[in-house]
Every structure is written in structure tokens, then in C-alpha cells.
Amino acid sequence: MVQITADTSTMLTPRTGAELGVGIVPLHVTIAGKTYREMDEIFPPEFLRIIDEGNLPTSSQPSPADMEALFEKACARSPVLHISMADGLSGSYASACAMRENMPNKEYITVINSATLCGPHGVIVRKAHRLAREGLTVEEILEGIRPNLEGNKSFLIPQDFDYLRRGGRLSPAAARVGGLLRLVPLLTPGEGGRNLEKAGLCRNFTKAVEKCIESFRRMGVGPDHVITVSHADTFEQGRKAYAMLSDAFPGAAMELLDLTCAFITQGGPKCVAIQACLRV
Numbered sequence: 045m046v047q048i049t050a051d052t053s054t055m056l057t058p059r060t061g062a063e064l065g066v067g068i069v070p071l072h073v074t075i076a077g078k079t080y081r082e083m084d085e086i087f088p089p090e091f092l093r094i095i096d097e098g099n100l101p102t103s104s105q106p107s108p109a110d111m112e113a114l115f116e117k118a119c120a121r122s123p124v125l126h127i128s129m130a131d132g133l134s135g136s137y138a139s140a141c142a143m144r145e146n147m148p149n150k151e152y153i154t155v156i157n158s159a160t161l162c163g164p165h166g167v168i169v170r171k172a173h174r175l176a177r178e179g180l181t182v183e184e185i186l187e188g189i190r191p192n193l194e195g196n197k198s199f200l201i202p203q204d205f206d207y208l209r210r211g212g213r214l215s216p217a218a219a220r221v222g223g224l225l226r227l228v229p230l231l232t233p234g235e236g237g238r239n240l241e242k243a244g245l246c247r248n249f250t251k252a253v254e255k256c257i258e259s260f261r262r263m264g265v266g267p268d269h270v271i272t273v274s275h276a277d278t279f280e281q282g283r284k285a286y287a288m289l290s291d292a293f294p295g296a297a298m299e300l301l302d303l304t305c306a307f308i309t310q311g312g313p314k315c316v317a318i319q320a321c322l323r324v
Contacts, residue, residue: 163272
């Protein structure tokens with residue numbers, strides 16, 4: 045059976061991945077002078093507490109040692125299909141490709157760029173694992189998940205302008221104006237998922253969610269899709285977005301998730317990610 049591996053962009057922890065039968069390698073976060081494996085050595089509540097103390101985090105790809113251990117364990121049993129988070133938003137894909145080249149049995153390891161992250165990434169990895177359990181080859185699994193790789197859309201709603209300014213993700217002038225006007229930026233991955241681009245500037249959180257709904261309707265979101273709402277310790281807004289999306293797309297599957305430390309690093313405290321992905 046093909047072994048499916050991925051990173052914590054899937055919203056799976058190494059422990060939950062092992063229970064499912066998927067190898068999960070942690071992304072890394074550095075904060076207050078210490079580096080941690082997210083969802084293994086540090087979890088969002090503690091991470092947010094350290095941010096609240098005035099510390100700014102950074103994130104990075106899995107360590108070479110962790111990648112090597114992941115591939116060695118998976119390859120000991122069968123061929124490996126590693127599904128990395130979006131190239132360009134992280135060095136995870138390049139790191140996995142480099143480690144594959146250094147493995148003695150590299151011909152048994154296939155690395156692909158999911159071009160997505162978070163909710164859709166998890167959906168794709170779980171489908172790949174299901175196809176692997178059905179006995180499909182790597183090539184057949186890749187063909188089976190191709191529609192899922194191509195049929196997804198993601199939005200990020202950051203809400204802490206001061207965090208974005210201090211982290212250098214927003215100019216001081218833009219942060220000051222946005223904060224004064226209480227504007228809510230809406231971001232989306234650019235072409236190929238290599239960066240984040242502005243999708244709009246909304247008057248409030250509700251308007252930002254409505255703009256996501258409009259986009260999902262244009263792409264034909266329906267019963268064949270999963271819609272995920274992921275939040276960074278802002279359950280009430282996450283639940284509000286979840287309810288609005290459930291009403292707009294009654295046939296779609298819905299998931300409400302907690303963002304991991306690496307994505308809190310990018311979007312800041314209280315950010316919300318809204319994503320849609322084919323699930324069939």
C-alpha cells in the first residue's frame with residue numbers, strides 16, 4: 045500500500061496523522077528565542093499567550109532531520125507519496141524535494157506541491173489516503189486527487205493591524221489608516237499559490253465573509269465541496285462565518301477548525317481562514 049505523508053499544514057498533528065495512518069511532519073515556529081515543532085512541542089493556546097506578551101513569531105519548513113526520519117519510516121513499508129503545502133508560501137516543498145534526492149531509495153518517493161494549505165490540504169491528503177487504502181498506485185492516486193488540487197479556493201481575513209504592522213506584513217501608514225477606518229482586508233493566494241494577494245478591503249467582518257460567499261458561488265461550490273472555517277482563538281467569529289456559509293451552501297460539507305501556530309504567524313491573532321475544496 046502506498047504510504048501518504050504530508051506536513052502540519054493539513055491541520056493534522058503527528059499524533060492524529062499516525063492514528064489515521066498518514067505520516068505528518070511538523071512545520072517549525074520560532075518565538076521568544078525558542079524554536080518548536082508546531083502541534084507537537086507547542087500548540088495554539090500557549091503560542092497565542094506568548095504573542096500576547098509582545099513577542100513576534102516566525103515560521104519555517106520542517107527540519108531536514110525530521111524529513112529524513114519521515115521518509116525512512118514510510119519507505120520501510122512501501123512507496124511514498126508526499127503532499128506538501130503550497131510552494132512559495134513555505135519552503136516545505138523545496139525541502140521535501142531536496143531530501144528525496146538524498147534518500148538512497150528516492151525512486152520510491154514522489155513529492156508533489158499541493159498549491160494549497162490548511163483545510164483543502166487536509167481534504168486532499170485524506171482522500172489520497174483513502175485511495176491508497178483501496179490499493180491504488182501512486183500514479184492512480186495522483187489522477188484521483190487532480191480535481192481536488194485544481195478545484196479549491198482560499199481566503200484569509202486578518203484582523204490585528206498592529207500585529208501585521210509589527211511583523212512587517214503591512215506598512216505603518218496602511219495599518220494606521222486601516223485601523224482608524226476599521227477596514228477588514230481580505231487576502232487570497234496568488235497564481236500557483238506562491239504568495240498572498242489582496243482580494244478586497246471590506247467595511248467589516250460580515251462583508252468580508254459575504255465576499256467569500258460571492259466568490260464560492262461563482263466557482264460553483266455545492267454538495268461536492270467541503271467548506272472549512274479555521275480561526276485563531278476567535279471562536280465567535282469563526283462560528284458566525286460557519287453559520288453564514290452553511291446557510292449559503294446547505295449541501296456542502298462544513299468543518300470548523302483551529303488554525304495552527306504556523307498560520308497564526310502569517311495571519312496574526314484573531315485571523316480567520318475560509319476555504320472551499322472539492323471532496324469527491
